[in-house]
Amino acid sequence: MRSIIDIPDLSLPELDALMDTAEDIIRRPGDYAEVCRHKKLATLFFEPSTRTRLSFEAAMYELGGNVISVAGADASSVAKGESVADTVKTVSCYADIIAMRHPKEGAARVAAMNATVPVINAGDGGHAHPTQTLADLLTIRREKGGFSGLTVGMCGDLKFGRTVHSLLSALCRYENMRFVLISPEELKVPSYVKSECLKRNSLPYTQVTDLESVIGDLDILYMTRVQRERFFNEEDYVRLKDSYILTPDKLRKAKADLCIMHPLPRVNEISVAVDTDPRACYFKQVLNGKFMREALILKLLKEAGTL
Amino acid sequence: MTVDSIQNGTVIDHIAAGGGMKLYHLLGLEKADVPVAIMMNVNSHRLGRKDIIKIDGELALDFDVIGYVDPDATVNVIRNGTLLEKKQMVLPERLKNVLRCKNPRCISGSEQELPQLFVLTDQSTKEYRCYWCETRAAKL
Ligand SMILES: [Zn+2]
Numbered sequence: 001m002r003s004i005i006d007i008p009d010l011s012l013p014e015l016d017a018l019m020d021t022a023e024d025i026i027r028r029p030g031d032y033a034e035v036c037r038h039k040k041l042a043t044l045f046f047e048p049s050t051r052t053r054l055s056f057e058a059a060m061y062e063l064g065g066n067v068i069s070v071a072g073a074d075a076s077s078v079a080k081g082e083s084v085a086d087t088v089k090t091v092s093c094y095a096d097i098i099a100m101r102h103p104k105e106g107a108a109r110v111a112a113m114n115a116t117v118p119v120i121n122a123g124d125g126g127h128a129h130p131t132q133t134l135a136d137l138l139t140i141r142r143e144k145g146g147f148s149g150l151t152v153g154m155c156g157d158l159k160f161g162r163t164v165h166s167l168l169s170a171l172c173r174y175e176n177m178r179f180v181l182i183s184p185e186e187l188k189v190p191s192y193v194k195s196e197c198l199k200r201n202s203l204p205y206t207q208v209t210d211l212e213s214v215i216g217d218l219d220i221l222y223m224t225r226v227q228r229e230r231f232f233n234e235e236d237y238v239r240l241k242d243s244y245i246l247t248p249d250k251l252r253k254a255k256a257d258l259c260i261m262h263p264l265p266r267v268n269e270i271s272v273a274v275d276t277d278p279r280a281c282y283f284k285q286v287l288n289g290k291f292m293r294e295a296l297i298l299k300l301l302k303e304a305g306t307l
Numbered sequence: 308m309t310v311d312s313i314q315n316g317t318v319i320d321h322i323a324a325g326g327g328m329k330l331y332h333l334l335g336l337e338k339a340d341v342p343v344a345i346m347m348n349v350n351s352h353r354l355g356r357k358d359i360i361k362i363d364g365e366l367a368l369d370f371d372v373i374g375y376v377d378p379d380a381t382v383n384v385i386r387n388g389t390l391l392e393k394k395q396m397v398l399p400e401r402l403k404n405v406l407r408c409k410n411p412r413c414i415s416g417s418e419q420e421l422p423q424l425f426v427l428t429d430q431s432t433k434e435y436r437c438y439w440c441e442t443r444a445a446k447l
Contacts, residue, residue, distance in 0.1 A: 083418050083419045084414065084418055085418065085419070085421075102414075103412070104412060104413065104414040104416075104417060104418075104440075105410060105412045105413050105414060105439070105440035105441075105442075106413055106414040106415065106437065106438075106439025106440035106441075107414045107418075109414075109438070109439055110414050110418055110421060110439065124414075125412045125440075126412065127440050127441065
């Protein structure tokens with residue numbers, strides 16, 4: 001039974017095919033409105049993530065399917081006594097496919113091993129959240145027409161941000177990309193991420209601490225949150241935080257077709273005034289996430305022989 | 308120093324010096340009900356200095372553990388005072404219930420009867436990662 005725990009579970013042709021399906025759904029939604037008729041998606045959310053759960057549920061409804069859901073207080077009561085293995089074995093009896101969010105890292109792998117239906121990891125602690133990366137990839141492809149020749153800036157907390165590491169490793173599978181890694185010294189990309197992605201594929205990259213000095217070079221700017229608790233002292237945080245907040249003023253030097261991304265939710269790292277800028281793509285990312293979840297549900301149900 | 312030669316048992320030889328005690332603990336030999344001898348810093352043509360473990364009696368050993376601690380070690384199986392078999396160790400692809408995942412958020416810490424499983428992710432650096440959460444194992 002094929003499940004998706006993390007992005008490396010998908011080959012490059014599979015990633016491209018998922019994006020093709022998503023774009024086809026966008027073009028011809030009517031053709032997909034009944035494809036999952038009488039099929040059920042179970043959303044098991046052992047920790048709250050309303051936006052991800054809604055995205056999966058909306059995706060299944062748009063395919064004409066149904067949703068059964070365990071979330072909030074119910075999920076924590078399930079989580080108390082029962083193992084992940086037993087929970088997914090039970091839910092496999094009711095649903096054709098499962099999307100699971102769990103606070104423990106590796107929980108999705110345990111679920112996939114025990115379920116008798118496909119499992120999609122909707123986030124397992126700090127480990128993986130592949131459908132976020134799928135949303136990011138589709139956004140870049142739709143905005144830029146492909147991945148070749150792009151200069152991608154990643155800005156903010158590049159040390160702890162799993163979305164950044166996951167996107168970076170996915171983009172490194174495409175050729176002819178350049179990266180600009182923009183972060184305070186304290187929050188640079190870990191060396192193992194650099195050696196596993198950038199160096200292994202010998203992709204050019206630069207590391208800088210200042211966003212404004214490089215913003216003009218970028219085709220993509222992926223913003224992430226710089227959290228106060230990541231700093232040793234308050235002074236460093238106060239000194240640095242403003243340099244990683246995107247404002248209309250900083251954007252004056254940027255390309256006219258820059259694509260500004262953010263995994264959301266944002267706290268204050270992108271000024272609200274940027275939202276009306278046509279280069280702001282973060283709400284498009286949300287929409288693209290729903291389409292990629294549709295494509296993934298379809299793919300896994302087909303492979304399982306359910307469709 | 309001499310240790311009586313054994314009639315039935317196992318001699319783990321050519322352990323790089325310093326590895327003997329680690330191997331003793333990881334194999335759980337402190338709980339063995341047969342005599343066990345560790346010799347450390349023995350002169351060796353091949354290694355300069357080496358450690359040796361002699362187990363006097365039949366005992367099931369996890370060869371993956373030996374390969375993990377020292378893939379260059381050799382295991383000599385002795386039966387009736389003669390060498391029955393000489394096994395060459397290799398770095399194992401997987402380690403089951405040998406290492407414990409140090410990540411407090413790992414599912415292996417809370418899920419009932421889930422084995423502690425580590426997989427070899429980099430042969431050259433002997434890097435193992437938790438199969439569940441992908442956290443790196445501490446270096447030996
Ligand atoms: Zn682990």
